[in-house]
Amino acid sequence: MVGNDSDELDRKIKNGEYVVTRQISLWTTYSIDSSRINSSSYNAYNIYMFHPIGLAVRNHIIVYILSLLALIILEALAVFTMRKVYSNRMSYELMRQDLTRSIAHDLKTPLAVTKAYTENWEYIDEEDRHEYTEKLNAEVDNMAAMINNMLNMSKLDSEKDLKLEEVELYAMTSAIYERMKPLIAERGLKTKLITDVIGGKYYVKADPKMIKIAIGNFITNAVKYAESKVEIKLLGKDKKVTFMVTNDGEGISKKEIKRIWEPFYKTDKARTDRIGSSGMGLAINSSILRLHKAKYKCISDKTETSFWFELKRVK
Numbered sequence: 001m002v003g004n005d006s007d008e009l010d011r012k013i014k015n016g017e018y019v020v021t022r023q024i025s026l027w028t029t030y031s032i033d034s035s036r037i038n039s040s041s042y043n044a045y046n047i048y049m050f051h052p053i054g055l056a057v058r059n060h061i062i063v064y065i066l067s068l069l070a071l072i073i074l075e076a077l078a079v080f081t082m083r084k085v086y087s088n089r090m091s092y093e094l095m096r097q098d099l100t101r102s103i104a105h106d107l108k109t110p111l112a113v114t115k116a117y118t119e120n121w122e123y124i125d126e127e128d129r130h131e132y133t134e135k136l137n138a139e140v141d142n143m144a145a146m147i148n149n150m151l152n153m154s155k156l157d158s159e160k161d162l163k164l165e166e167v168e169l170y171a172m173t174s175a176i177y178e179r180m181k182p183l184i185a186e187r188g189l190k191t192k193l194i195t196d197v198i199g200g201k202y203y204v205k206a207d208p209k210m211i212k213i214a215i216g217n218f219i220t221n222a223v224k225y226a227e228s229k230v231e232i233k234l235l236g237k238d239k240k241v242t243f244m245v246t247n248d249g250e251g252i253s254k255k256e257i258k259r260i261w262e263p264f265y266k267t268d269k270a271r272t273d274r275i276g277s278s279g280m281g282l283a284i285n286s287s288i289l290r291l292h293k294a295k296y297k298c299i300s301d302k303t304e305t306s307f308w309f310e311l312k313r314v315k
Contacts, residue, residue, distance in 0.1 A: 110139040110140075110142050110143045111143070113139050114139045117135065117136050118136075162207045162210070162291055162292070163207050163208075164205050164206060164207055165205070165206070165207070165208055166203050166204075166205060166314060167204055167205075167211060168201055168202060168203050169202040169203075169204060169215075169243060170195060170200065170201060170202050170234055172211070172212055172215060173219075173232060173243065176212070176216050176219055177191075177193050177219065177232060180223060183223060184230070188228075189223065189226050189229060189230055190228060190229040190230075191229065191230045192229075192232065193232045193234075194231060194232065194233045194234070195233070195234045195235070196234070196235045196236060197236065201315065202234050202236055202241045202313065203313065203315035204241050204314060205311070205314050206292055206311060207292070210288045210291070210292075211288065211292070213285075213288060214284075214285045214309070217281035217282065217284060218245045218285065218307050219232060219245055221245075221281055221282065221307070222245045222246070222247040222307070223247070225247060225250070226247035226248060227248050227249050228248055229247065229248050230245065230246070230247045231244075231245070231246045232245050233245075233246075239313050240311065240313055241310070241311050241312075241313045242308055242309070243308060243309055243310075245306065245307055245308075246304055246305065246306040247304070247305055248304055249305060250302075251301050251302045251303070251305055252300040252305055253300075260282050260298060261282050261283055261285075261286040263280055263283040289309050292311060294309045296308065296309035296310070
């Protein structure tokens with residue numbers, strides 16, 4: 001329709017001289033409304049453009065917003081997980097490198113001493129050879145102890161290594177304490193074994209060999225770094241047994257407390273007396289207590305340092 005016909009059609013539409021007959025919606029980007037004029041000569045078409053995606057978004061805006069938020073959260077979790085995995089891998093690699101360096105460093109000294117003794121053996125006077133033989137044996141024993149400690153650490157990886165029994169901690173602690181008395185006397189320390197109930201029994205479910213190692217390491221560590229006194233306590237409360245050992249040695253800094261449970265870690269105050277140190281004792285204790293699902297901690301200030309662990313009481 002062109003020219004005068006179009007003008008006439010517009011006039012009739014404005015005057016309302018038409019009747020709507022149907023409306024067609026197409027699955028395209030537009031729809032057509034078909035209208036018939038009150039005349040046998042003309043048909044008018046009004047075309048309206050629309051966008052299905054836009055309509056869908058408007059009708060379901062809340063759903064799409066929630067979906068978008070869920071997607072962002074999932075992506076954030078994925079990124080966080082990947083960063084965590086990468087961080088753990090890097091921490092493992094650094095720990096492995098530190099462990100390798102520590103093993104090499106700790107074995108280097110006894111090996112060097114042993115080599116020096118053997119290389120100069122023919123120059124040692126006959127009457128002195130017995131003394132040097134004892135020194136050689138001591139170095140070999142030191143290396144053997146370090147290797148055994150490393151092997152013990154490799155065995156403390158799963159609960160299948162536990163052989164749980166009823167263990168009475170007072171009797172075990174008392175026996176270890178009596179065995180340590182010569183070294184305690186040599187250092188001139190004042191020591192006490194304290195319980196909250198005289199003659200009390202402290203039964204727990206534990207692997208006797210492992211828990212004996214843990215108690216022995218804690219007491220040895222306390223004696224090693226004490227200045228004048230050591231206190232060993234057994235306390236039974238709320239169906240739990242707490243073992244604690246405290247000494248008055250120089251405190252451990254917060255920075256060091258975070259690392260004392262690491263294999264081969266030694267503080268700058270490590271002694272070089274008869275007790276010695278491989279740097280494995282607390283790392284072994286940490287593995288043992290984690291397998292027993294025990295709570296354990298080190299508390300230290302300028303005057304005292306305490307190590308403790310807690311197990312469920314069975315009697």
